[in-house]
Amino acid sequence: MRLPVTEHTRRPWRIHDIASDFTVEDVWAFRTPGAGPDDFPVMLAALRTAGGPSGQPLLARFLFAVRWxxxxxxxxxxxxxxxxxxxxSLRQRLPHDLSERPAGTPLPNTPFTGVYELDDECALELANKTVHTVCHLGRVRVGDGAYELxxxxxxxxxxxxxxxxMAGIKPFRYLLVYPAMTRQWERAWLDRTRPDTESRSGR
Structure with missing residues (x-):
């Protein structure tokens, strides 16, 4: 589900000070039913089993293939x-307490590299001729003991x-890429408890 930019900017994320010269382009919510306050690492582990763009529907994979x-x-x-x-790299901007921590494990089959990873947020980045971009992930409380990504x-x-x-790809992001990513990531969260998840992720 797409959210207003203020749903990101109003929260006390560490990324605000590190990437203050970047523009918040998109904010998206992913349902993670049953997640608790300490489950952000579990959320990230589920995403890493999702397979990146290779696990998305055919049309979304085609768009990524065209882009590459x-x-x-x-x-x-x-x-x-x-x-x-x-x-x-934004790693060069990190304050001392973050620079001493591991950069985190990037999502598989994507060109992103880790910047930092904490108990409730992480940041990944990529740069090419078109853009320098950051993918920020965070765990947010949304109700009575409920949390989402x-x-x-x-x-x-x-x-x-x-x-x-960026203007040219905007319609494709909203109509195809993000909806497909939402289904993929939410399915990965639900599948994390299934006995065969580990065997599938190792294929």
Whole structure:
């Protein structure tokens, strides 16, 4: 479910100070029934079994394949356009207490790398010729002892080209990518308790 940007900005996440020059592009909620206050690591573990874009429906996988193909043709994802080359990793901005912690495990089959991981939030990042973006994940209390997973996409487009790129993909994100991701991630949470989850994730 898509949420207002204020659902991210009003919360005391550490990412606000680290990526203050980024724009909050999207905020999304994922239902995690039965989650408790200490279950954020369990939420992340469930996401890592979900398979990334390869676990999404055919049309969503096709869109990702088209994007990677265009990136290959036009050099959008070359090493010279990535973290440590075109832009500095946000790891370089972390305060001392976060820089001493592990960056966290990235989601499989995605180009994101970890920035930091805490008990209730984590951040991952990627950079290419179009944009420097952060995927922020956090655990939020939403009712009487109920918790859910939140995702925010923070972006810094690379000039006019990057702004045009973000505008061009916006309809696809809202109509196809995020709805497919929602179904995939919520299913991964429900499947975490099934005896065959571990065997499927190891395939």
């Amino acid at each position: 193909r265009l990136g290959s043709l036009f050099g959008w994802d070359e090493p010279g356009q990535s973290l440590g080359a075109r832009v500095e 939140r995702m925010a996409a923070l972006v810094k487009p690379n000039g006019l080209f990057g702004r045009m790129y």
